[in-house]
Amino acid sequence: MVILAALAIAASSLFLWWLNRRLVLSPVAALALATRRVAEGDLTTTVPVRSGHELGDLAHAFNDMTRRIAETQRQLTQADKLASVGRLAAGVAHEINNPLTGVLTYASFLRGRTKDNPELAADLDVIVRETKRCREIVRGLLDFARQMPPNLQPADLNEVARRAVAIVMNQLALSRVSLDLRLAPDLPAVQADANQLQQVIVNLLVNAADALGEAGGSIRLETLRASLPPRSHAAIKSAACPKGCDLVDPSVRIGGLAAIHVTRTCRGRAAPLHLDPIYGRFQHKTPVACEEGTLAAFACPSCRVSLVDEARDCAACGAPVVVILAPGGEEILWCSRVGCHWSRWEAREAAGPRQVVEITVEDSGRGIPAGDLPKLFEPFFSTKGSRGTGLGLAVTWGIVERHGGSIDVASEAGKGSRFTVHLPLDAGEPQAAPRQESAHAAVVGRPGRG
Amino acid sequence: MPRSWDVLVVDDDPVVREGIARVLSADGLRVATAPDGRSALLHPAAADCRLVLCDVMLPDLSGLEVLRELRARRPDLPVLLMTGYALSDLAGRAAAAGAADVLAKPFDAIELLTATRRALEASRPGEKERPR
Numbered sequence: 014m015v016i017l018a019a020l021a022i023a024a025s026s027l028f029l030w031w032l033n034r035r036l037v038l039s040p041v042a043a044l045a046l047a048t049r050r051v052a053e054g055d056l057t058t059t060v061p062v063r064s065g066h067e068l069g070d071l072a073h074a075f076n077d078m079t080r081r082i083a084e085t086q087r088q089l090t091q092a093d094k095l096a097s098v099g100r101l102a103a104g105v106a107h108e109i110n111n112p113l114t115g116v117l118t119y120a121s122f123l124r125g126r127t128k129d130n131p132e133l134a135a136d137l138d139v140i141v142r143e144t145k146r147c148r149e150i151v152r153g154l155l156d157f158a159r160q161m162p163p164n165l166q167p168a169d170l171n172e173v174a175r176r177a178v179a180i181v182m183n184q185l186a187l188s189r190v191s192l193d194l195r196l197a198p199d200l201p202a203v204q205a206d207a208n209q210l211q212q213v214i215v216n217l218l219v220n221a222a223d224a225l226g227e228a229g230g231s232i233r234l235e236t237l238r239a240s241l242p243p244r245s246h247a248a249i250k251s252a253a254c255p256k257g258c259d260l261v262d263p264s265v266r267i268g269g270l271a272a273i274h275v276t277r278t279c280r281g282r283a284a285p286l287h288l289d290p291i292y293g294r295f296q297h298k299t300p301v302a303c304e305e306g307t308l309a310a311f312a313c314p315s316c317r318v319s320l321v322d323e324a325r326d327c328a329a330c331g332a333p334v335v336v337i338l339a340p341g342g343e344e345i346l347w348c349s350r351v352g353c354h355w356s357r358w359e360a361r362e363a364a365g366p367r368q369v370v371e372i373t374v375e376d377s378g379r380g381i382p383a384g385d386l387p388k389l390f391e392p393f394f395s396t397k398g399s400r401g402t403g404l405g406l407a408v409t410w411g412i413v414e415r416h417g418g419s420i421d422v423a424s425e426a427g428k429g430s431r432f433t434v435h436l437p438l439d440a441g442e443p444q445a446a447p448r449q450e451s452a453h454a455a456v457v458g459r460p461g462r463g
Numbered sequence: 464m465p466r467s468w469d470v471l472v473v474d475d476d477p478v479v480r481e482g483i484a485r486v487l488s489a490d491g492l493r494v495a496t497a498p499d500g501r502s503a504l505l506h507p508a509a510a511d512c513r514l515v516l517c518d519v520m521l522p523d524l525s526g527l528e529v530l531r532e533l534r535a536r537r538p539d540l541p542v543l544l545m546t547g548y549a550l551s552d553l554a555g556r557a558a559a560a561g562a563a564d565v566l567a568k569p570f571d572a573i574e575l576l577t578a579t580r581r582a583l584e585a586s587r588p589g590e591k592e593r594p595r
Contacts, residue, residue: 110547113569115478121571122486141571148569155548 040068044075056083062283077315084264102154109151117144153404163206163415170236170370170436171196173207177214178234181222189229190222197237203370203436209412210436216405217374217432223397224378224430233375241369241435243361244293248419249273249345252337254313254320260337262287266387267296273337275320278310279303279351285314292345292358305352311335321349329355368438369418375431381424389422468495468508470579473517473529474545475499479568483516486572487579500524504532512540514583516566519546527560534561541586543578545570 043060050058056079060072124137174196214234221232252260252273262274265287272287277299284301303309311320323333327348335347343360381389381396388394390410413420417437424430469492474480477498484494495508500521503509515533519526530542541563557565563582566575 106547108547110568111476111479114547115476115482117569117571118479118482118486118575121573122482122489125572126489144569145571 036066037068040072044068044072047075047079051079051082056086073317080264084262087264102151106151106155109147113144113147113151117141117148120144153408163209163412165204165206165416167202168205168207168210169200170203170205170210170372171200173205173211174214174234174236174372177211177218180211180215181218189227190225191229191231193231193233193235195233195235195237197235200236200238200370201438203438205416205436206412210416213409213412213434214372214374216409217434220405220432221374221376221378221430224376224380226379230377230429232377233373235371235373235375237371237373238438239369239371239435240366242366243358243364245291246367246419246435247292247358247361249290249292249337249339249358251340252345254316254318255336255338256313256316256318258313258315258318260313261290265298267291267298272298274314275335275337276312276314276317277301277303278312279307283312286311288347292361293354293356295354295356303351307351308332309349309351311349327353327355328357329353369435370438372434372436373431375429377429380426380428381422381430382426383424386422386424390420466511466513467493468512469493469514469583470495471503471506471508471512471515472496473498473500473503473515473521473526475518475520475522479518483575486575490576490579492579500526500529503529509533510536513586514563514579515540515542516579517542517544519544519548527556530557530560530562539586541582543582 040060040063047058047060058079059076062069062072062076120137120140124134124141127133127137174194178192178194218232218234225232248270250261250270254260260273260275261271263271265272265274267287267289270290273290275286275288276283277286278284279301280303282301284299287298289296312318313320320335320337321333322336325334325336325346326332327334327350330348330350330353332348332350332353335349337345337347339345339358339360341360343358346357346359348355385394385396390406394407410420413434413436419435421433421435422430423433470487472480472483472487472494473496474483475498480496480498484496487494495506495512497503497506497508500517500523503515503517509515515529517526517529521529526544526546530544533540533542538561542561543564543566544557544562545566545568547568563585564578566578570578
């Protein structure tokens with residue numbers, strides 16, 4: 014009897030020890046280890062969330078904290094970088110622009126007096142051209158350092174495109190590039206800052222020419238009027254859970270835009286899921302794949318409130334829907350079944366297609382590696398090595414954003430890249446006047462030697 | 464009394480100053496130069512020339528101060544400002560102070576000549592250009 018009791022006590026002690034070890038000691042040890050790692054500066058550390066009770070909550074809160082610290086640190090570093098560049102650019106511009114003025118005045122003056130000596134004239138053209146390139150780099154730095162709000166006036170984008178082409182023409186003609194200029198004849202005026210948009214087109218053309226390199230190739234510059242349906246085009250720029258937590262996560266970008274961060278639980282396994290901020294595009298990112306057809310649970314990563322509304326069904330497959338909130342009480346719905354590509358942004362759909370002017374710059378160059386695409390519009394990211402400042406596309410992006418427009422890139426390594434800029438014709442207010450228009454204008458010019 | 468100078472160039476950078484003088488002289492204009500704001504205002508050409516080209520950043524006075532002082536003495540004198548900084552924030556103030564135009568550095572000989580001729584023609588529409 015005594016032996017049995019002793020055995021029972023021993024067995025339950027063993028069980029309690031095991032339970033304590035599994036539920037308390039090892040999660041606490043994992044947390045302690047992770048805390049030390051974070052203290053040492055490793056902000057990528059995460060703690061596995063094994064249970065739904067208090068220690069699981071603690072682990073979850075810990076992960077959330079490190080993620081937020083990492084994001085804040087990234088933003089501070091970025092802001093610091095920008096401020097430094099601003100100071101540097103303003104200080105250096107004056108110093109560099111004076112010697113550049115000397116070189117440029119004398120070289121172009123000499124060039125004007127060597128019209129009867131073509132060989133000398135060609136060499137001087139190189140000096141003039143390269144000095145002007147330095148001028149553009151310095152101006153790029155200054156433009157970036159002081160990004161101005163656009164001065165919106167009705168602007169003829171065809172005219173802007175022609176001026177941009179005139180600016181880059183020398184460079185294009187010299188490097189064996191054929192330019193296919195297709196300007197829509199009936200392009201409506203856009204509320205825009207013509208100078209800033211000229212810079213956008215110049216930047217895209219210069220990038221396209223750089224992508225072609227020595228071998229040359231073709232660049233297509235096209236303007237047209239288009240009508241964009243909300244699906245695959247409307248960007249979700251702010252999103253919240255029912256309790257008001259911000260779901261936009263600028264540390265993860267999909268196609269240049271900040272993604273929407275939710276927690277997806279699939280067959281008992283919770284993992285972060287970054288939803289594509291473009292409505293209806295479904296280029297989501299997650300470290301944990303989930304089998305198609307599975308009904309997943311969705312929660313706010315901060316307060317963990319469920320995002321699933323069991324009372325509403327997906328119109329395509331009948332599964333419960335996931336709800337996130339956009340400003341103005343708008344709801345954006347997704348299907349909770351993995352692989353079902355149903356979504357609905359009622360307010361945006363009701364507003365109808367958006368009338369835009371589309372500017373496309375497409376090249377037949379080397380293309381952009383898929384891994385570089387998400388970073389393309391970030392300041393100081395360059396695929397041109399020491400030849401680029403990493404500011405061109407960042408400035409371009411900023412200008413388009415401040416015009417209420419969007420810029421997309423599609424690229425295939427070895428085949429070329431296509432940048433598409435959309436500028437709203439309705440100055441922010443979506444219009445319900447669907448008129449699909451895709452007729453292209455005739456080729457207006459084909460300069461260069463191809 | 465015939466004029467002694469057509470243009471007064473004010474810039475503290477000697478290469479820029481001489482380079483501009485060289486280009487404008489070759490175009491048939493008589494050019495005086497000054498390395499800073501005070502010597503520009505004291506220069507006899509300040510009372511006599513048809514146009515002043517002045518850098519915005521001078522060691523003693525700002526280009527805008529030189530502009531205002533010159534315009535106070537000779538309200539019809541066109542003044543072209545030159546700057547190595549971005550134009551956007553300066554252009555408005557320069558126009559308000561009566562600048563004929565703002566020329567962004569670095570510029571080439573053609574841009575310089577174009578701006579100079581435009582300023583000269585705008586100020587004296589009736590006057591014929593001096594024979595070369």
